[in-house]
Amino acid sequence: MLKVGVNGYGTIGKRVADAVCAQPDMELxxxxxxxxxxxxxxxxxxxxxxxxxxPERVDQFDDAGVPLAGVVDDLVxxxxxxxxxxPSGIGxxxxxLYERHxxxxxxxxxxxxxxxxxxxxxxxxxxxxxxAQFVRTVSCNTTGLSRLLAPLDETYGVKKARVTxxxxxxxxGQTGRGPINDILPDPVTLPSHHGPDVQTIFPELxxxxxxxxxxxxxxxxxxxxxxxxxxxxxxxxxxLLAGESRLFxxxxxxxxxxxxxxKEFAMDAGRPRxxxxxxxxxxxxxAVQDDDLYLFQAIHQESxxxxxxxxxxxxxxxxxxxxxxxxxTNESLGVGLDSVFAGQNQPFVAADD
Amino acid sequence: MLKVGVNGYGTIGKRVADAVCAQPDMELxxxxxxxxxxxxxxxxxxxxxxxxxxPERVDQFDDAGVPLAGVVDDLVxxxxxxxxxxPSGIGxxxxxLYERHxxxxxxxxxxxxxxxxxxxxxxxxxxxxxxAQFVRTVSCNTTGLSRLLAPLDETYGVKKARVTxxxxxxxxGQTGRGPINDILPDPVTLPSHHGPDVQTIFPELxxxxxxxxxxxxxxxxxxxxxxxxxxxxxxxxxxLLAGESRLFxxxxxxxxxxxxxxKEFAMDAGRPRxxxxxxxxxxxxxAVQDDDLYLFQAIHQESxxxxxxxxxxxxxxxxxxxxxxxxxTNESLGVGLDSVFAGQNQPFVAADD
Numbered sequence: 186m187l188k189v190g191v192n193g194y195g196t197i198g199k200r201v202a203d204a205v206c207a208q209p210d211m212e213l214x215x216x217x218x219x220x221x222x223x224x225x226x227x228x229x230x231x232x233x234x235x236x237x238x239x240p241e242r243v244d245q246f247d248d249a250g251v252p253l254a255g256v257v258d259d260l261v262x263x264x265x266x267x268x269x270x271x272p273s274g275i276g277x278x279x280x281x282l283y284e285r286h287x288x289x290x291x292x293x294x295x296x297x298x299x300x301x302x303x304x305x306x307x308x309x310x311x312x313x314x315x316x317a318q319f320v321r322t323v324s325c326n327t328t329g330l331s332r333l334l335a336p337l338d339e340t341y342g343v344k345k346a347r348v349t350x351x352x353x354x355x356x357x358g359q360t361g362r363g364p365i366n367d368i369l370p371d372p373v374t375l376p377s378h379h380g381p382d383v384q385t386i387f388p389e390l391x392x393x394x395x396x397x398x399x400x401x402x403x404x405x406x407x408x409x410x411x412x413x414x415x416x417x418x419x420x421x422x423x424x425l426l427a428g429e430s431r432l433f434x435x436x437x438x439x440x441x442x443x444x445x446x447x448k449e450f451a452m453d454a455g456r457p458r459x460x461x462x463x464x465x466x467x468x469x470x471x472a473v474q475d476d477d478l479y480l481f482q483a484i485h486q487e488s489x490x491x492x493x494x495x496x497x498x499x500x501x502x503x504x505x506x507x508x509x510x511x512x513x514t515n516e517s518l519g520v521g522l523d524s525v526f527a528g529q530n531q532p533f534v535a536a537d538d
Numbered sequence: 539m540l541k542v543g544v545n546g547y548g549t550i551g552k553r554v555a556d557a558v559c560a561q562p563d564m565e566l567x568x569x570x571x572x573x574x575x576x577x578x579x580x581x582x583x584x585x586x587x588x589x590x591x592x593p594e595r596v597d598q599f600d601d602a603g604v605p606l607a608g609v610v611d612d613l614v615x616x617x618x619x620x621x622x623x624x625p626s627g628i629g630x631x632x633x634x635l636y637e638r639h640x641x642x643x644x645x646x647x648x649x650x651x652x653x654x655x656x657x658x659x660x661x662x663x664x665x666x667x668x669x670a671q672f673v674r675t676v677s678c679n680t681t682g683l684s685r686l687l688a689p690l691d692e693t694y695g696v697k698k699a700r701v702t703x704x705x706x707x708x709x710x711g712q713t714g715r716g717p718i719n720d721i722l723p724d725p726v727t728l729p730s731h732h733g734p735d736v737q738t739i740f741p742e743l744x745x746x747x748x749x750x751x752x753x754x755x756x757x758x759x760x761x762x763x764x765x766x767x768x769x770x771x772x773x774x775x776x777x778l779l780a781g782e783s784r785l786f787x788x789x790x791x792x793x794x795x796x797x798x799x800x801k802e803f804a805m806d807a808g809r810p811r812x813x814x815x816x817x818x819x820x821x822x823x824x825a826v827q828d829d830d831l832y833l834f835q836a837i838h839q840e841s842x843x844x845x846x847x848x849x850x851x852x853x854x855x856x857x858x859x860x861x862x863x864x865x866x867t868n869e870s871l872g873v874g875l876d877s878v879f880a881g882q883n884q885p886f887v888a889a890d891d
Contacts (some may be wrong), residue, residue, distance in 0.1 A: 201808060222791070222794075222804045223794055223802075226808060226878055227878060230878050249791045276713070358802040360798055360800070366719040400718075438574060438575055439575060440574040441576055442577035442713055445709075445710040445713055448711075449710060449711040449811075452810075453576070453577060454583070455810075457805070457808075458802075458805040458812070459812065485789055504595070526576075
């Protein structure tokens with residue numbers, strides 16, 4: 186059993202902790218949290234050992250009646266691997282802590298790429314993480330793009346990718362974030378930093394990205410253009426992507442027009458927290474014009490990196506092959522929504538036919 | 539076993555169906571739906587028998603590969619009680635269907651009060667529904683106000699209630715609704731119709747309400763003022779309300795500042811769809827100035843009426859007493875969030891102390 190600690194218990198950390206508990210080959214040592222808010226309370230209620238991320242705040246937990254198992258140093262000492270899910274920039278400060286304990290650690294995509302030996306996406310470069318001391322699971326957007334671009338590049342060759350990322354302003358609980366009535370070019374200088382982040386996974390890939398921020402909290406949506414080396418029909422692209430376990434097609438008859446209904450569907454399907462671990466590609470949107478492929482995909486910023494963090498734990502420890510790990514993660518979490526749709530096997534008709 | 543049919547499988551219907559299945563004394567006959575969208579697919583996936591609400595649309599279900607058990611007439615014929623969760627106004631059209639089958643039915647608060655023999659809130663007037671042919675579960679807002687006002691009126695006497703309802707514009711999946719950047723007096727004529735709706739439960743109550751609509755989808759929030767006949771301290775009011783099983787206090791240390799974090803908390807606590815069946819009262823907000831009580835409460839429009847619909851099934855059939863039904867519904871669904879908070883039993887300090 187791999188003993189896994191989770192440092193940080195917010196949006197990503199609580200999901201990683203739950204996912205670790207769902208793995209047959211992993212054991213959750215506990216989670217570290219800076220303050221005794223509702224998330225700390227639910228961690229305790231879930232039976233997770235709770236560690237104070239800041240030793241000087243132990244009193245706050247005591248005052249709130251929230252029991253602690255120790256401080257974050259104890260957590261790291263007891264873990265074979267730590268998944269660091271602290272806010273952007275804090276991971277870099279924590280690196281010394283993991284070095285001191287000689288404990289391998291997995292950072293999140295909010296950290297700079299140079300925090301780790303390798304940036305990681307399970308589909309694209311699983312094997313590169315094996316034996317590393319530090320691995321960085323790339324951001325939600327880069328994860329979503331990597332899953333899509335890997336099969337396209339392998340099968341058709343990518344001449345150039347151009348992606349507009351229409352990003353949610355904040356997560357549902359981030360009441361301090363904006364915008365509340367605007368569409369912000371963000372960053373306004375082009376191309377955006379998202380393309381270079383994708384290149385941490387695909388160093389040779391030719392990709393330009395543009396980012397905007399809108400008044401939405403549920404998901405990001407990507408407007409994707411990929412100029413291919415060859416010119417497959419839309420049906421062929423559709424069939425290729427249908428073979429990828431972490432890509433979900435939103436069927437035409439489902440009546441799902443955006444992130445609101447996608448999240449409602451996820452909750453109806455019994456997903457914990459309404460999470461969508463898969464890229465959600467509108468099947469109807471897949472179109473090929475000459476050698477240009479176009480599609481829309483929605484990316485759940487809170488959860489699409491969760492399966493990748495689990496795979497990263499196995500990759501960094503060398504405890505399973507890529508295929509074994511992805512299959513085990515998918516099986517244990519329940520990744521894959523296609524089976525929900527009775528009509529999923531109907532013939533696909535491309536919009537440009 | 540009470541055989542319960544659910545006509546309409548949208549926001550309320552799917553939750554009622556799940557709740558029926560959780561009851562030890564009820565059996566779900568099936569659900570009726572107008573079209574084969576994602577909700578119909580998940581109904582089938584849940585193992586619910588699906589009936590076409592519009593017989594002329596059976597072909598649409600066949601085309602989408604979604605299997606039907608029959609049409610809505612079959613559902614009503616096989617049910618002891620039908621819960622009608624169709625959109626506002628459709629319930630009135632369906633009344634003749636239930637009369638034809640001599641099947642008792644429970645309508646939702648979107649219908650006019652005169653559709654039914656009695657408007658219903660489990661806490662306030664359970665016994666009035668027993669033996670009725672038609673019962674109307676009042677709206678989410680009226681339910682939330684009834685749960686709060688019943689104990690206040692019984693214990694202190696309500697001289698006058700004045701409530702501003704800051705309402706969500708639409709549910710998360712209702713992408714056609716607004717406003718997207720405005721605060722609408724709605725209705726602009728005062729007082730609003732919400733007060734008279736509360737009076738369908740408390741005919742003698744003196745209440746004025748004012749409604750607004752804002753760009754939010756998660757919950758309604760009520761700004762409540764109740765002028766009492768007596769002048770209890772805030773602590774006494776707090777202790778009185780703490781004894782009510784469907785009122786939840788948001789503790790001060792929880793770090794929950796609005797509906798976004800309330801919903802996140804509900805999902806962390808493992809609630810299906812992140813539902814909040816309880817009124818969510820900010821404990822810190824409870825204040826008494828002379829004989830005026832003030833507080834803020836958030837109401838989850840998608841789910842607070844679910845326990846009430848379950849109780850209405852027992853009330854209309856006379857199969858359980860008020861106390862038995864409320865306890866059984868609470869137990870089977872898991873109503874009550876206070877236990878999540880380890881620090882819940884800390885002394886309450888009113889803001890005006």
